[in-house]
Amino acid sequence: MPSATTSVSTAAVQQLPDLLALYHADPRVARIAESLHEKNARVQIAGTVGSAQALIANAVMAHTPGVHVFVLNDREEAAYFVNDLEALRAPLSPGEGPGVRAFFFPSPSRTPYDPDGHHDGERVTRTEVLEVLMQRTAVQPPSPPSLPSPPSPPSLTIVTYPEALVPLVVAKETMAKNTLTIKRGEELPIDTLEEWMHETGFQRVEFVYEPGQFSIRGGIVDIFSYGSDKPFRIELYGDTVESVRRFDPQDQLTVERLAEAVIVPDLQDDEADSSQLFFDQLPADAVIWLGNMQAIGDAAKQRLKLLTEAYERSPEKEKHPAPETLLATDSALIKGLLGFRKVFWGSGDQMIRRSDNEKRGQSSDHLIDPSSDQQIDFHLRPQPSFAKEFKVLSGDLHNKRNAGYTNLIACNSAKQSERLYAIFQDMEHDVAFTPLMLDLHEGFVDPELKLALYTDHQIFERYHRYRLKEGFRKNAQALTLKELTQLKPGDLVVHIDHGIGVFSGLETIETPRGPGEPPVRQEAIRLKYRDNDILYVGIHSLHRVSKFSGEEGGKAPNVSKLGSPAWKNLKEKTKAKVKVLAFNLIQLYAQRKSKPGFAFLPDTYLQHELEASFIYEDTPDQEKATADVKRDMEKSTPMDRLVCGDVGFGKTEVAIRAAFKAATDGKQVAVLVPTTILALQHAKSFKERMKGLPVRVDYINRFRSSAEQKQILADLKEGKIDILIGTHRLVSKDVKYKDLGLLIIDEEQKFGVNVKDKLKTLRATVDTLTLTATPIPRTLQFSLMGARDLSIISTPPPNRYPVSTLLQPYDEVVIRGAIEYELSRGGQVYFLHDKVKNNEFIADMVGKLVPGGK
Missing domain, CATH: 3.40.50.300 (P-loop containing nucleotide triphosphate hydrolases)
Incomplete structure (x- = not known):
């Protein structure tokens, strides 16, 4: 239905591409994009709510490709925004590919002074973003006059929040100098590669399963870079790189084949080089989207306070740099925004005022002068609250339809859509809405476009949890790999076809491919059987091998003989016993089914x-x-x-x-x-x-x-x-x-x-x-x-981190640090001990260690 103020129609919105096209053609979006074509542009957006912010940003980025950095108010808001942007990654037309991926840039959850140091998952995520920026801003040699200019690099979207911007990051020059790019077809002696990995701090292991590790088995090199959530597998034929693959450490299977692999060592531990603002990593034409400016200064002060306390209680603080050398000040962060195109969204009282700039000794016009900005108001309204009153919802949708609105309900699964239809059908209400399989955080109403987009979880008052990209998680190895890394030469294993053998390590073997073709090299585990017979099992056939598990304290079994019928006979006897067990089981089922029961009706x-x-x-x-x-x-x-x-x-x-x-x-x-x-x-x-x-x-x-x-x-x-x-x-x-x-x-x-x-x-x-x-x-x-x-x-709830258990002697410094860290992130602490009569004593002790706790 056409709006009174625009020529855009919502009547044809049936799928996600239709919704994206609707905002892509919105004149308000066009005004923002046109303003951003100017150098040092400043645009103020008002009247945006909920997931409409992601829709608007997605449409603006389609008009203005390049680097866009979104600085949300806190981690949760940033995570929901990433979730919305990822949900909107759909082509505008059937022939196009998906939209640009949104990178999440989190803050470190640990301080450099903590005993267990950095959290690997966040370290990998931060390094991945820095690597992408380094690759994008690398200086390209000029093209000869006879050749066309190289194409512009693809758009890049980064979502972050003030706390993540405070820690200084490794300088671009340092990262470029310490990064190794391995390309398929190039010459790379394996000794040179191994020497580089040792020099840059990689640890050699038998199987890689976390960042900072590498393994060499013949001509196959596995490397887990800090810039990737999956390790790389480099296959060499002599000194030539024959293939480059990214693989899953859980099952050792290839995820994708690549033309090159960029190997980034752990550079965040090199504090001497961590001397650059995050904004210094951005190209000069980047667009920065900002919400509450004051939050940036507050985050800098809070992070400095947290690190200073951790530094003072560190028993080896003389070995660590002072907190001031690791963090950016609030004034440095504000100054770092100079020169970029900026988009401010939110109300005027969230903006940094001229008097605040003057107090910092800065010019009043270097960030924002609201009177001179291009100001665009969308006049959006949040999704109403229906308190699970479906009659009220039905009436609202009916009234909006009569007023010419298009009603959309974003459901994160087909099941939720079916529930809505079932509820309205049982109520015998004819409700007009179009379901969209779309996982958005908050709904909204756009009066100018006459569009109402509601979310199912707000209608049902369900808690909506964001889903970030599955990054590296420590202790996430697959069972087969975990067992394999725990196997030691001499351990008994069972091969389903050949019986009980002895594990004797991992080797790279060559198998013939065909007449005139080079042999295929593959990894295999070496099993030793009776009379020193050897069996090689390919790494992709591990499902046929398991560690022997017998009766505790029982007699060790005899090693099987390859080619002997003994193992086959034993399996046949076992199958016969299983048949007897199955017969007994059938009798048990028959007895259960013979008892009458009550058949409940289908769901109402x-x-x-x-x-x-x-x-x-x-x-x-x-x-x-x-x-x-x-x-x-x-x-x-x-x-x-x-x-x-x-x-x-x-x-x-x-x-x-x-x-x-x-x-x-x-x-x-x-x-x-x-x-x-x-x-x-x-x-x-x-x-x-x-x-x-x-x-x-x-x-x-x-x-x-x-x-x-x-x-x-x-x-x-x-x-x-x-x-x-x-x-x-x-x-x-x-x-x-x-x-x-x-x-x-x-x-x-x-x-x-x-x-x-x-x-x-x-x-x-x-x-x-x-x-x-x-x-x-x-x-x-x-x-x-x-x-x-x-x-x-067995599936944990979304974003639930695995339990981390540390066993160590009683240490009040460690206790205070752990409690303060948990309280600083808004968490809760349970202190368990073994005697009820000591409750008051323990509570008093904890209160003295952490006076700020309640």
Whole structure:
């Protein structure tokens, strides 16, 4: 529908390219782009909200290619902005490729004075950005007059925040001098390459799995550069580079083939050369987008304070440079912005004023004089809050459609779109909206374009978590590689086809390719069998080899003989035993299926509403476990499923959805937990999730009075309580259910024998769901052999970092540093010790170490 002020139509917006084209043709965007064509341009944008900022920036960058640096107010805002830009990487037309990737430039999470130094993931991410800038700003030799000028380098987008700009970075000249570029087809003696890697601090290992490592096996060299989240594999034929590949250290498989590899050593530890502002790395024609200018100065002061405290408590501070030599001052950062084209967005009170500049002794016009800027106001409005009232949402969309608006709802998955359609269908409301498979952070309304773009997670009040590019994560090696690095010569291994052998190292071997063709060189592990027979297994066939695992303290097995029928006969005998086991298992399944059960109905409107109201995004494993449980519940045979997952991976949410499904189908639910505290926690979680829904949740434990327990049991017997949570009290003789349909057991292994005996009769004909983080061998064995169905939640929530555990002697300096670091990033600290009577003493000690903590 055409706007009153523009000629752009939103009627044809059906897919992401249509949305991008809409803003690409927006006259307001054209005005910004036109202003940026001037040297030292300053543009002030107002009236932008939510993810519209990324849409506008994406459209402006399409008009003004080059280097664009976005300085957001903090890390979280920057991460969401990167997420939005990456979601918008779509071609404007079918023939074009995806848009320009947005690079994230984070701040170091550790100080140079911490015992464990830098966090490798952030160090790699920062170095990657600096390397890209170095490659872009490298001086190119002029083209001869007879040849056309080389094409302009591609556009580059960098997103960062003030805290990340404060640490000085390695100078461009130093990085260029210490960087090695290896090109396919060039001459490179392997001895020269090895010498360079030793000189630049790379560590030689057998397998590379983290930055700063390299390995040499024959003519194959693996190098993990600090400028890449994946290692490089260089294959040499004599002194000639035959191939350059990037590979995954988890499975050793090639990710992509390259024409060249840029190897960057760890230059961030060379503080003497870390003497350049980040802005000094940028080309002169870069465009810098700024929000709150004051945040830059505040970040510089806060970072200096943090580093000074870490420096003063460092036991070896004389070996480290002073904090002042590692950081940029607030005035230096402000001055570093001089000469660049700048875009300011936000309200006028966020801008740095003329008086602030004069206090710093700087000219009043070197950054911004709002009266002289090109000012463009988009007049956007944020997405309204509907408080999960879908009738209100339906009315809003209906009114906007009548007013000529195009209604778009950005959903991060097809499932969320289906939930919306199901809810409106159950309400029998004819709602006009176009779903977009688009993972945006915040919706908005654009009155000039008559466009309403809402996000599904805001509608359902779900927590939206950004997804940054998967960078290097320490301890992320695949199991096969991890086991291989732990193997020592002499360890017993089992090859599925040839039996038990002895691991004797890794070698590079040559295999014939064909008549007149050079042999193929490949990596292989060397296995030794009886009578000194040797078997080579290619690195890509590791799935057929596993480390021998026998009975603890048992007799070591005999090494197999290659070509002997003994191993084949042993496998046949094992297969026969497996058939017997399978027959017994079939009988067990038959007994289970012969028992009558209750088949729950498919999901209802209320079930969709409950699941859509989950404030976090389901992980793939969590989504699969939920589907498994609901599928079992809808069968006519009793469910007996074990859901296994680490703490915080979402098992409770799976249980809540199963309990609600049972309750809305008229059945009662018993939730059995091992401790009183856990009963209180579950009761709180269940009540919060089912608030406003027609389900009554209660709990019973020793903290409830006799009168309360009596009333609860009476209500339970009459069917007035839908979900009851409690400890072993739930299996007492006086607990009577009107119609129990689902039993949920949390950490079954923690219950005693008497409780488990009572559970056998209780779970005979009702659906049973067991949750555990650490199943006992017997429980796990029953699940693995099929007597109980098994769902594993192994996917962590987005952006969850792996647990880092350090074991070291008691040291108050280390304790204070760890607590202060966690508090500085807005985190919380739990201090655990072994005696309750010492709680006050420990609290007093921590209070003295960290006076600023609460």
